[in-house]
Amino acid sequence: MPWGLVWTVLVVATLVGAAFLARSLWRRGLALGRAVGVAAEATAAAADHGTERADQLRDAHPVPGPALGTDPAVLRDRLAQVRAERARRRVVRADRHRRTYETWRQVWR
Structure with a gap:
């Protein structure tokens, strides 16, 4: 069997496998980016709600001055x-x- 053909098949198979791996990693990276965006929006909404609630509590229970x-x-x-x-x-x-x-x-x- 010609070793050149064996090595060529191995290299091509490795490159095809690397391409599939790269595509999979790219898709996972995009999904992670979308998930981080959703989490950032949820965090911002929670922070806004917390700020509003803190303002309500501050108005409901004023601290007396000196x-x-x-x-x-x-x-x-x-x-x-x-x-x-x-x-x-x-x-x-x-x-x-x-x-x-x-x-x-x-x-x-």
Whole structure:
């Protein structure tokens, strides 16, 4: 058998295989690029939603500014409001815990 023909067939087969591999890699690269584009759009949408939500929360719960120079009576009233709200949340939380513990007791009996 002529070795030149064998080597020619091997080289041509290698080149054909390399062409198929290159085509496959090219298609996968394009698919990856499209997927990255979709992921970038989703990330941008999530970031926009997060920014909007943060703005809503910031508007709903404003942070009080410095109290230097404010009338002490106003500060006492504000402190009383904050303490009353904290006490109300404590009662709600204790009631929620009590109901949860009672449910657990009923389940584990």
